[in-house]
Amino acid sequence: AGPAHIGTLRIASSFKNVHAIMHAPLGDDYFNVMKSMLERERGFTPVTASIVDRHVLARGSQEKVVNNITRKDIEEQPDLIVLTPTCTSSILQEDLQNFVNRASLESKADVILADVNHYRVNELQAADRTLEQIITFYIDKAKKYGTISNNKTKNPSVNIIGSSCLGFHNQHDMSELKRLFADLGIEINLIIPEGSSVNQLKNLTQAWFNFVPYRETGLMTANYLKKEFNMPYIDISPIGIIEITAFIRKLEKILLDQGHECSFEDYITLQTKFVSQSSWFSRSIDCQNLTGKKAVVFGDATHAAAITKILSKEMGIHVAWAGTYCKYDEQWFKEEVKDLCDNVVITEDNALIADLIAKTEPAAIFGTQMERHIGKRLNIPCGVISSPVHIQNFPLSYKPFMGYEGTNQIADLVYNSFTLGMEDHLI
Amino acid sequence: ISCVSWLYQKIEDSFFLVIGTKTCGYFLQNAMGVMIFSEPRYAMAELEEGDISAKLNDYEELKRLCLQIKKDRNPSVIFWIGTCTTEIIKMDLEGIAPKLEAEIKITIVVARANGLDYAFTQGEDTVLAAMAQRCPEYKEKAISLSGDPKEETKHPPLILFGSLPDPVANQLIFELKKQGIKVSGWLPSKRYTELPAISEGNYVCGVNPFLSRTATTLMRRRRTKLIGAPFPIGPDGTRAWIEKICSVFGIQPVGLEEREKQIWESLEGYLKLIANKSVFFMGDNLLEISLARFLIRCGMVVHEIGIPYMDKRYQGGELLLLEKTCQEMGVSIPSIVEKPDNYKQLERIRTLQPDLVITGMAHANPLEARGINTK
Numbered sequence: 001a002g003p004a005h006i007g008t009l010r011i012a013s014s015f016k017n018v019h020a021i022m023h024a025p026l027g028d029d030y031f032n033v034m035k036s037m038l039e040r041e042r043g044f045t046p047v048t049a050s051i052v053d054r055h056v057l058a059r060g061s062q063e064k065v066v067n068n069i070t071r072k073d074i075e076e077q078p079d080l081i082v083l084t085p086t087c088t089s090s091i092l093q094e095d096l097q098n099f100v101n102r103a104s105l106e107s108k109a110d111v112i113l114a115d116v117n118h119y120r121v122n123e124l125q126a127a128d129r130t131l132e133q134i135i136t137f138y139i140d141k142a143k144k145y146g147t148i149s150n151n152k153t154k155n156p157s158v159n160i161i162g163s164s165c166l167g168f169h170n171q172h173d174m175s176e177l178k179r180l181f182a183d184l185g186i187e188i189n190l191i192i193p194e195g196s197s198v199n200q201l202k203n204l205t206q207a208w209f210n211f212v213p214y215r216e217t218g219l220m221t222a223n224y225l226k227k228e229f230n231m232p233y234i235d236i237s238p239i240g241i242i243e244i245t246a247f248i249r250k251l252e253k254i255l256l257d258q259g260h261e262c263s264f265e266d267y268i269t270l271q272t273k274f275v276s277q278s279s280w281f282s283r284s285i286d287c288q289n290l291t292g293k294k295a296v297v298f299g300d301a302t303h304a305a306a307i308t309k310i311l312s313k314e315m316g317i318h319v320a321w322a323g324t325y326c327k328y329d330e331q332w333f334k335e336e337v338k339d340l341c342d343n344v345v346i347t348e349d350n351a352l353i354a355d356l357i358a359k360t361e362p363a364a365i366f367g368t369q370m371e372r373h374i375g376k377r378l379n380i381p382c383g384v385i386s387s388p389v390h391i392q393n394f395p396l397s398y399k400p401f402m403g404y405e406g407t408n409q410i411a412d413l414v415y416n417s418f419t420l421g422m423e424d425h426l427i
Numbered sequence: 428i429s430c431v432s433w434l435y436q437k438i439e440d441s442f443f444l445v446i447g448t449k450t451c452g453y454f455l456q457n458a459m460g461v462m463i464f465s466e467p468r469y470a471m472a473e474l475e476e477g478d479i480s481a482k483l484n485d486y487e488e489l490k491r492l493c494l495q496i497k498k499d500r501n502p503s504v505i506f507w508i509g510t511c512t513t514e515i516i517k518m519d520l521e522g523i524a525p526k527l528e529a530e531i532k533i534t535i536v537v538a539r540a541n542g543l544d545y546a547f548t549q550g551e552d553t554v555l556a557a558m559a560q561r562c563p564e565y566k567e568k569a570i571s572l573s574g575d576p577k578e579e580t581k582h583p584p585l586i587l588f589g590s591l592p593d594p595v596a597n598q599l600i601f602e603l604k605k606q607g608i609k610v611s612g613w614l615p616s617k618r619y620t621e622l623p624a625i626s627e628g629n630y631v632c633g634v635n636p637f638l639s640r641t642a643t644t645l646m647r648r649r650r651t652k653l654i655g656a657p658f659p660i661g662p663d664g665t666r667a668w669i670e671k672i673c674s675v676f677g678i679q680p681v682g683l684e685e686r687e688k689q690i691w692e693s694l695e696g697y698l699k700l701i702a703n704k705s706v707f708f709m710g711d712n713l714l715e716i717s718l719a720r721f722l723i724r725c726g727m728v729v730h731e732i733g734i735p736y737m738d739k740r741y742q743g744g745e746l747l748l749l750e751k752t753c754q755e756m757g758v759s760i761p762s763i764v765e766k767p768d769n770y771k772q773l774e775r776i777r778t779l780q781p782d783l784v785i786t787g788m789a790h791a792n793p794l795e796a797r798g799i800n801t802k
Contacts, residue, residue: 003449025511025542027428030454032789042796044773045789053543057515075770087448088511091479118448119476 005086007126008114012082014164014193019046019078023089038391052088065099073107079198080110087118124216132220142202149206156255157187159207162218163194168387169401176403205229209254214302238402239306241279271404278407282314291316298367299386301326305336307366307385312340320360321345364417383417428540429458430550435468437590440618442502443469447510486523497533504619509539546735548637548712555641562625582676584611586623588641589634625649637713639741657748661721662690702726704782710734710767711787720749730779733767
């Protein structure tokens with residue numbers, strides 16, 4: 001995972017009309033290039049840098065940060081400006097909060113300082129924290145002005161928390177989730193942060209429950225909303241038939257608890273049997289070829305756990321080891337993949353993974369772009385299932401990982417990785 | 428620090444150790460794309476909280492890393508690339524390097540390439556400047572031994588500086604040879620162990636516009652004479668560059684006019700496409716002046732030349748040529764904007780609607796989406 005400020009910027013620039021100002025030296029505004037290139041973004045990325053140079057080292061930023069904030073306020077008229085510290089500002093130890101306080105007196109926009117420390121958290125943790133911070137800020141504000149909505153929507157509704165830019169197949173997953181909720185008769189109250197405005201955040205409490213599709217980003221917010229407003233949340237990622245089923249059943253229970261009569265069993269059966277091809281595929285002769293084939297899995301916690309479950313439980317593939325680079329989420333990951341693989345690997349060390357793959361000699365790898373390149377070197381096919389990724393993983397065609405269509409996509413991905421390996425072998 | 432990506436390829440027996448944080452690592456990883464998977468000869472020494480608060484010993488940490496590099500790769504030289512962080516915590520890289528160099532018996536060259544002081548290509552400048560101080564002295568004997576007496580040159584040794592792909596470098600050497608000028612050495616050389624010898628009174632000439640610090644080092648520290656020429660970018664620039672070198676050595680250049688004409692003719696098709704079109708340089712790599720000068724000669728109209736940093740002395744020859752070119756082409760001299768403000772530039776672009784904007788990746792897609800061509 002990348003440095004902390006990337007996480008903050010991903011959250012900030014996913015909201016509509018939120019501007020981030022980085023306190024950083026020249027060149028650290030590299031995020032703009034990533035966003036513009038990987039997502040082929042049409043708009044200018046709402047991130048600017050308040051440049052730290054020699055003068056700043058000598059005399060401190062002084063008026064510079066404040067001026068940059070107020071200038072952006074006038075130029076872009078954002079709803080919110082997020083001052084973003086970087087590794088450089090972490091060691092300079094300037095009182096950025098003071099700048100924020102001063103700037104917010106002059107600017108129309110709200111101004112906050114992202115509470116992230118470069119040396120303590122990584123990109124994903126920072127994203128999680130920043131999202132919570134922004135939500136808390138606006139909920140508190142709404143409470144203060146009494147504008148918070150206390151009523152639930154008439155029909156069951158959900159907030160989807162943690163959809164952000166530069167997420168792995170994020171946009172396709174969102175379309176798929178919208179379809180899934182529509183099928184179940186659940187309205188979508190808000191999707192945050194992607195595409196929503198901070199002014200809508202006071203309406204978060206109208207939803208019947210929250211849903212966190214990716215556990216890396218959004219859990220803190222969901223927990224906060226549960227504590228403050230007693231909103232239940234679901235943190236099961238609906239990736240793969242079994243998990244989707246678990247997800248829908250949990251959802252059913254939440255609705256029943258709130259007095260809404262519903263039963264989704266017929267829907268699950270129908271979808272599993274006819275819409276998703278993957279359970280039939282698992283039983284078909286082709287897939288039986290895969291039984292017992294050796295694979296390894298590595299990625300972020302959400303995707304690595306989900307794919308391990310699919311390979312092991314749904315396709316009968318032998319997962320030699322499954323791993324994640326989300327060290328801080330180690331316990332959860334171990335619990336999830338327990339009994340589904342021989343070993344669990346928790347590391348951020350790419351070289352270690354390369355060595356392990358070489359030693360294991362799997363028939364296929366499911367990992368990030370890093371593992372794809374290791375696979376290339378060792379001549380082992382690799383399906384990419386998680387960030388970090390290249391531009392290829394921002395496909396133009398519809399390729400969700402979640403929901404019933406996602407199961408089809410994953411089945412193709414898994415199957416194609418293995419067949420290629422077989423062909424290679426025969427030739 | 429991005430200079431690492433091309434310099435490690437250019438200098439084959441080198442290893443680049445970037446001493447910085449996760450941010451620097453993330454940047455390199457993204458900027459170099461697929462190159463990072465081809466076992467590159469660069470690495471990050473990622474600073475942790477313990478390094479920042481001086482709980483860990485810089486010297487011991489670096490020693491451990493360098494020994495490992497020596498064991499795994501055995502390079503002839505390790506470059507330490509200082510970053511913003513080493514700068515702020517005042518890590519004494521220049522002080523540690525000589526001691527460690529003596530202890531582990533491997534050459535260590537320190538270059539600062541941080542975002543506090545420099546932009547993009549200037550990184551190469553600091554690396555080359557550091558290397559310039561390491562070039563051996565010329566030994567008188569070496570001259571008479573090199574090659575047969577027929578090739579004996581009638582001019583003092585000439586050393587060129589600036590990293591170029593090998594084919595391009597060879598072509599420039601060939602062009603000079605046609606004028607009877609011999610290139611005695613090139614900084615950087617293909618291998619660190621083959622650094623060119625430089626001694627007092629030698630002539631040096633730059634091939635890239637962003638090497639002012641290297642030029643200064645060569646003049647002040649190595650007592651060489653700098654030939655201030657325009658840069659060999661475009662046929663007009665190349666001709667002017669050769670002419671200037673010839674004039675310094677009192678050589679009458681031969682056939683240059685012909686050669687330039689030939690190349691312009693071969694470009695006919697392209698020139699028709701771009702004639703009278705307008706161009707706007709947002710500025711990020713210091714090549715802007717030379718490129719603008721070339722494009723004006725091609726018949727384009729330049730609205731603005733953005734440039735991160737302008738050394739009027741080192742780029743003097745180039746600026747004069749730009750002026751001359753503008754006069755000859757009958758256009759006014761475009762405004763040169765140092766350290767441009769991107770936001771205001773975008774406003775100007777909106778008003779001017781240039782046919783082409785030369786810019787970085789952060790602005791390219793958004794501009795294209797607004798119907799403005801970018802490069």
